[in-house]
Amino acid sequence: MKRVNFYYSTKLTFDDYVHDHSFALRIIPPETDTQKIIFCGLNISPYVSTQQTADAFGNNVTSGYLKGDHRFLDFEIKGSAETDSSRHRTDYMPCYLYQSQYTQPDESLKAFYNEIKGRCTGTVSDRAESFCDILSDTIEYCKCVTDTSTTAAQAFALKKGVCQDFSHILISLLRMDGIAARYIAGLAFCDGETHSWVEYWTGDHWEGIDPANNCPVSDDYLVISQGRDFRDCAIDRGVMFGKYTRQLQLVRSVLT
Amino acid sequence: MIQQTQFTKTVGNAAEINELLRRYGVKFGIYKNGVFNEQFFPFDPIPRVITAEDFASMEKGLIQRVDALNEFLFDIYHDKKIVKDGIIPEDFIYISKGYLAECEGITPKNKIYSHISGIDLVQAKDGEWYILEDNLRIPSGASYPLIARELTRIAAPLAFAENEIVDNRGYAQLLKETMEHSNCGGIRAILTPGRYNAAYFEHSYLAEHTGSVLVQNDELFVEDNVLYHRTYSGGKTRIGVLYRRIADEYLDPLTFLPESLIGIPNLMEAYRSGNVGIINAPGNGVADDKGIYYFVPKMIKYYLGEEPILKNAPTYLPFYTEDMKYVMDNLEKLVIKDVAEAGGYGVVFGSELSKEKLEEFRKTIIAEPRRFIAQEVIDFLDLPILENGDGMGDTQTVMRKADLRAFVLSGEKTRVWASGLTRFSRNPASFVVNSSQGGGFKDTWVLKQVNSEQ
Numbered sequence: 001m002k003r004v005n006f007y008y009s010t011k012l013t014f015d016d017y018v019h020d021h022s023f024a025l026r027i028i029p030p031e032t033d034t035q036k037i038i039f040c041g042l043n044i045s046p047y048v049s050t051q052q053t054a055d056a057f058g059n060n061v062t063s064g065y066l067k068g069d070h071r072f073l074d075f076e077i078k079g080s081a082e083t084d085s086s087r088h089r090t091d092y093m094p095c096y097l098y099q100s101q102y103t104q105p106d107e108s109l110k111a112f113y114n115e116i117k118g119r120c121t122g123t124v125s126d127r128a129e130s131f132c133d134i135l136s137d138t139i140e141y142c143k144c145v146t147d148t149s150t151t152a153a154q155a156f157a158l159k160k161g162v163c164q165d166f167s168h169i170l171i172s173l174l175r176m177d178g179i180a181a182r183y184i185a186g187l188a189f190c191d192g193e194t195h196s197w198v199e200y201w202t203g204d205h206w207e208g209i210d211p212a213n214n215c216p217v218s219d220d221y222l223v224i225s226q227g228r229d230f231r232d233c234a235i236d237r238g239v240m241f242g243k244y245t246r247q248l249q250l251v252r253s254v255l256t
Numbered sequence: 257m258i259q260q261t262q263f264t265k266t267v268g269n270a271a272e273i274n275e276l277l278r279r280y281g282v283k284f285g286i287y288k289n290g291v292f293n294e295q296f297f298p299f300d301p302i303p304r305v306i307t308a309e310d311f312a313s314m315e316k317g318l319i320q321r322v323d324a325l326n327e328f329l330f331d332i333y334h335d336k337k338i339v340k341d342g343i344i345p346e347d348f349i350y351i352s353k354g355y356l357a358e359c360e361g362i363t364p365k366n367k368i369y370s371h372i373s374g375i376d377l378v379q380a381k382d383g384e385w386y387i388l389e390d391n392l393r394i395p396s397g398a399s400y401p402l403i404a405r406e407l408t409r410i411a412a413p414l415a416f417a418e419n420e421i422v423d424n425r426g427y428a429q430l431l432k433e434t435m436e437h438s439n440c441g442g443i444r445a446i447l448t449p450g451r452y453n454a455a456y457f458e459h460s461y462l463a464e465h466t467g468s469v470l471v472q473n474d475e476l477f478v479e480d481n482v483l484y485h486r487t488y489s490g491g492k493t494r495i496g497v498l499y500r501r502i503a504d505e506y507l508d509p510l511t512f513l514p515e516s517l518i519g520i521p522n523l524m525e526a527y528r529s530g531n532v533g534i535i536n537a538p539g540n541g542v543a544d545d546k547g548i549y550y551f552v553p554k555m556i557k558y559y560l561g562e563e564p565i566l567k568n569a570p571t572y573l574p575f576y577t578e579d580m581k582y583v584m585d586n587l588e589k590l591v592i593k594d595v596a597e598a599g600g601y602g603v604v605f606g607s608e609l610s611k612e613k614l615e616e617f618r619k620t621i622i623a624e625p626r627r628f629i630a631q632e633v634i635d636f637l638d639l640p641i642l643e644n645g646d647g648m649g650d651t652q653t654v655m656r657k658a659d660l661r662a663f664v665l666s667g668e669k670t671r672v673w674a675s676g677l678t679r680f681s682r683n684p685a686s687f688v689v690n691s692s693q694g695g696g697f698k699d700t701w702v703l704k705q706v707n708s709e710q
Contacts, residue, residue, distance in 0.1 A: 022477070022478065022510065022521030022522050023510070023521075024510040024511075024521075051481040051529070053481070053528055053529060055358070055528075056357055056358050056360035056361055057357070057360075061525065063478075063522045063525045065477060065479045065480075065522070093357065093360065094336070094339075094346060095350055095355075095360075097346075097350070098350045098351060232357075237509075237510045237514065238521075239509050239521040
């Protein structure tokens with residue numbers, strides 16, 4: 001068990017006024033069997049009234065609507081939590097066994113799975129760890145070649161990517177192997193931005209694994225959201241109207 | 257059975273009725289190669305006639321079926337008992353494109369998912385009705401027989417004076433009651449993607465006749481998880497129930513397709529919070545999937561403990577080994593449907609394929625068994641059609657394939673509209689009756705009890 005402090009902020013700046021801006025944030029960490037939220041504060045500016053709901057995957061959703069003209073939207077969370085990776089979560093959903101938008105394999109990813117599956121045997125955890133080992137030898141961690149729209153198949157073709165891509169490829173392999181797996185977005189130590197990792201279903205609980213660092217998940221990881229893939233976990237989604245052509249997004253996160 | 261001669265009143269006025277339909281703009285749109293074309297939906301003046309007894313048993317069967325489908329939808333988005341009890345294999349649920357994990361755990365008001373169900377049936381030569389498919393997402397077509405009846409009454413009033421026909425003009429009232437039953441507090445609205453949608457005529461017709469506001473997405477917004485309609489003066493009116501005529505994936509860009517330009521951001525949050533009713537419920541596609549169709553009779557037994565009153569067309573799932581064998585051995589006499597397609601697309605008749613194509617198709621089915629269902633071709637009853645009824649040439653009566661879309665509305669009770677959309681194929685060789693494939697439509701007369709006893 002460990003007490004961690006977390007901070008996360010995003011600043012969205014538009015180069016012209018926007019209005020009728022609806023947003024949905026998945027930014028408040030959920031209270032689960034492995035993490036207890038001691039304190040969490042959310043600030044949004046400009047001021048806007050917000051509502052809290054929980055989505056199908058168990059994420060906290062903060063939604064709001066900024067009607068008038070504005071040129072920026074900033075939000076930040078600050079809080080502390082107790083993490084305990086020796087405990088287990090059991091919130092299973094059958095959809096995690098099936099490929100989703102980002103994890104759908106193409107022919108070459110399928111061929112890769114068929115080539116390596118013989119080397120990944122044993123218990124569910126053995127198999128997951130073997131897939132993770134092979135992945136870290138196959139894919140090079142590299143920023144700026146992929147973005148948030150890159151699928152598992154596309155990142156695999158590049159043989160390069162960031163944590164999101166490692167997670168999608170691993171989930172795709174696990175699901176092809178008949179293991180239910182889900183995508184986790186969160187904060188981790190030694191990482192200046194948000195991180196992502198994977199949880200697989202052992203048969204009676206979820207087990208965390210970090211494919212980008214090829215290591216198990218420890219008390220140094222804080223879950224912010226979870227889902228079938230990145231699409232269910234995006235920290236902020238928004239729709240707005242205006243003449244703006246660009247938006248600038250600055251993200252900062254800390255876990256101590 | 258009622259005699260053919262009794263319809264001379266409507267037949268004699270066919271050209272006039274079609275002219276009225278044109279003048280009223282009764283159209284539907286088709287996209288072909290990316291180009292939008294609007295067409296008149298050809299109307300045939302000879303109605304399909306259903307006796308009171310026939311309708312009574314069909315009505316019972318339809319209510320039973322739709323009640324079971326609603327139970328199924330609640331179960332799938334909650335406890336999934338039917339899967340845990342091994343009645344339906346898990347794969348069929350979660351591979352279905354209609355299953356939306358985003359809808360897990362949401363309970364619509366009164367637990368009704370399919371408020372408006374369009375159930376397609378055909379009548380076999382022996383008089384038995386078979387279910388061809390269930391449409392639980394946004395089944396369209398009710399407005400066509402409604403307006404056709406209205407105009408036929410103008411053009412040929414005597415036909416209705418001389419025949420005891422159940423008035424079908426109560427549909428709007430039925431729809432209004434159904435919408436009100438799911439109203440979470442506010443006005444009624446019908447959401448259309450706009451002028452260039454295939455069924456725009458219907459959207460505007462139903463809005464007018466149910467006293468609902470016809471809206472497009474830019475007139476709506478969600479604030480504090482409540483759906484509002486913008487008023488002209490800059491104010492807002494709360495919407496309590498939304499009859500949406502756009503597909504699930506486009507409904508809310510913050511939950512589903514981010515690129516959707518016709519949706520309402522955060523609509524799903526308002527819906528999840530119980531502040532707005534959505535008709536029909538998002539996620540219904542999992543129940544009208546062509547693969548799930550096979551299991552509907554099993555659902556009726558499972559949820560209601562009853563024997564199905566209406567039969568499915570004999571169906572095989574290549575997913576099951578023994579069915580696969582049957583399909584491979586009998587492909588040339590079966591009709592194969594791609595479960596992901598709708599509107600008459602992806603329907604292949606084995607009898608129309610060449611030897612090479614059959615072989616090729618066998619391979620496709622073996623490679624993707626879950627993608628297809630196979631059905632026996634039902635020798636269904638042909639209906640008389642008046643050729644050139646629009647006054648464009650010599651008229652003659654010909655026999656054509658036809659089906660019936662029955663509309664079942666689930667509100668306080670489940671009720672069947674005593675009419676329906678009879679669609680027919682204008683092509684003598686074709687079994688496909690969909691309007692998007694060039695078919696036409698007829699009015700459907702349900703006779704009153706007194707008449708059928710004559």
